Amino acid sequence: MKNTAQEHFEKEPPHTAIKHRLFKSVYDSCISISSSFNNKTKEKRQFVYLDLYAGCGKFNDENLGSPLIALNSSKTQLENPSNNINKINMILSEQNAENAKCLFKNVQEYIDNNNLSNNVVSTVLTESWENCTEQFKQGLNNSDWGMIFADPFSVELKLPDLKSLIDNNSKLKDILILINTNAHERVLGRTDEESLSKIADYFGIEIKMLRLLKRQVQDVEQLNNAVVIRRLISRTFKDIDKDFVINVAITRTKEGALENADRFYLCLLTSSVGVANAFLDTYSNLLNEKIQQNNNGQLSLFDSNTDFTHFELTQKIKDISSNKTMSLLKLFTKLYNDFYSWKDASPNEIPTSKNIKTAINNLVEQNYLKILCTGDNKAKYMTADGKKLKSNAFQKKQNLREIFLQN
Ligand SMILES: C[S@@+](CC[C@H](N)C(=O)[O-])C[C@H]1O[C@@H](n2cnc3c(N)ncnc32)[C@H](O)[C@@H]1O
Numbered sequence: 271m272k273n274t275a276q277e278h279f280e281k282e283p284p285h286t287a288i289k290h291r292l293f294k295s296v297y298d299s300c301i302s303i304s305s306s307f308n309n310k311t312k313e314k315r316q317f318v319y320l321d322l323y324a325g326c327g328k329f330n331d332e333n334l335g336s337p338l339i340a341l342n343s344s345k346t347q348l349e350n351p352s353n354n355i356n357k358i359n360m361i362l363s364e365q366n367a368e369n370a371k372c373l374f375k376n377v378q379e380y381i382d383n384n385n386l387s388n389n390v391v392s393t394v395l396t397e398s399w400e401n402c403t404e405q406f407k408q409g410l411n412n413s414d415w416g417m418i419f420a421d422p423f424s425v426e427l428k429l430p431d432l433k434s435l436i437d438n439n440s441k442l443k444d445i446l447i448l449i450n451t452n453a454h455e456r457v458l459g460r461t462d463e464e465s466l467s468k469i470a471d472y473f474g475i476e477i478k479m480l481r482l483l484k485r486q487v488q489d490v491e492q493l494n495n496a497v498v499i500r501r502l503i504s505r506t507f508k509d510i511d512k513d514f515v516i517n518v519a520i521t522r523t524k525e526g527a528l529e530n531a532d533r534f535y536l537c538l539l540t541s542s543v544g545v546a547n548a549f550l551d552t553y554s555n556l557l558n559e560k561i562q563q564n565n566n567g568q569l570s571l572f573d574s575n576t577d578f579t580h581f582e583l584t585q586k587i588k589d590i591s592s593n594k595t596m597s598l599l600k601l602f603t604k605l606y607n608d609f610y611s612w613k614d615a616s617p618n619e620i621p622t623s624k625n626i627k628t629a630i631n632n633l634v635e636q637n638y639l640k641i642l643c644t645g646d647n648k649a650k651y652m653t654a655d656g657k658k659l660k661s662n663a664f665q666k667k668q669n670l671r672e673i674f675l676q677n
Pocket residue numbers: 275278322323324325326327328334335336337363364365366369397398399400421422423426
């Protein structure tokens with residue numbers, strides 16, 4: 271008889287397709303930035319991909335799971351003549367023996383059918399990932415560049431274990447974690463010791479602290495458990511060696527259709543503006559598609575009016591920059607390190623470089639913000655009239671450091 275872990279791979283549900291689009295945007299940008307970043311000499315680089323909860327690789331309806339999406343993207347990258355990644359090391363752990371068998375077969379078939387065996391090395395570990403940390407650490411140590419994906423079903427992950435894996439030599443590796451907030455809220459809603467200790471273990475805090483935080487949020491601030499989860503996520507990643515911690519909510523599938531609700535967070539830990547922007551751009555597109563589907567394929571009357579559509583983002587930038595002079599990088603960090611709602615966010619509120627550029631240039635026009643940029647940078651980053659920012663201002667973290675905003 272099949273169990274839940276196997277049944278999951280019978281047919282890809284619509285919300286999983288959303289997760290996979292976001293995953294692909296991170297993998298694609300991560301591998302292409304790894305190939306080109308600070309690489310004038312075109313040195314050949316090795317990329318490592320760790321999939322801790324790898325699954326089967328493929329659904330029975332032929333849709334691809336994370337390991338095969340990664341393989342497919344790797345193939346495109348390797349075929350590109352300007353690519354500088356010459357070896358990809360994939361380490362995939364899957365604790366369910368049947369799933370692991372399928373995974374091994376699917377990965378091997380893909381590598382053989384696409385002649386990738388000279389460039390891709392894959393290892394399938396039929397184990398719980400917590401028992402494979404030595405292999406994972408070795409993989410991380412042998413490649414400067416890479417990506418880690420942690421995609422558990424429910425609250426079975428312990429973030430301190432994951433943190434101790436990534437603390438070790440993960441500077442140039444991006445991490446994507448699926449957090450099942452719906453399951454967390456459900457378990458947190460109970461009061462018994464066993465349930466609360468699951469959440470406490472997940473976030474690596476004492477149960478006493480968890481009860482205190484719960485009381486503070488619920489009784490004092492009159493807020494719900496979703497806020498407790500958001501505070502726990504922020505607290506957990508406060509000391510992580512990454513510039514950006516971005517959380518975007520995704521929904522779940524109910525009776526075959528997408529709900530309009532926040533059920534999971536995809537949490538991206540990265541120091542790359544390029545990877546962050548690719549992730550947020552995909553999220554903004556997904557929100558746009560959601561709105562169009564709800565409107566029977568039509569845009570609303572307001573959708574082309576930038577004053578209206580960028581209202582929330584403009585307001586947020588105003589709040590952050592009020593009475594301050596700050597670098598564009600500082601503003602980006604504040605906009606990135608947040609939680610974005612599937613249910614409530616407008617696509618233009620998502621801090622993609624394009625949206626931030628529109629919102630800042632609107633604020634310059636309204637004389638709310640002034641752009642400070644000196645010497646050669648002025649011609650590089652600003653329009654000929656010296657007033658507004660051009661797109662290349664947003665392309666690199668170094669550019670964001672050289673530009674200041676003043677209110
Ligand atoms: C949500 S699925 C993963 C889906 C996959 N990432 C994808 O995108 O296709 C979770 C998988 O993790 C496996 N699993 C659960 N706990 C695990 C653990 N501790 N270590 C490794 N695999 C685990 C389950 O058997 C299941 O196949």
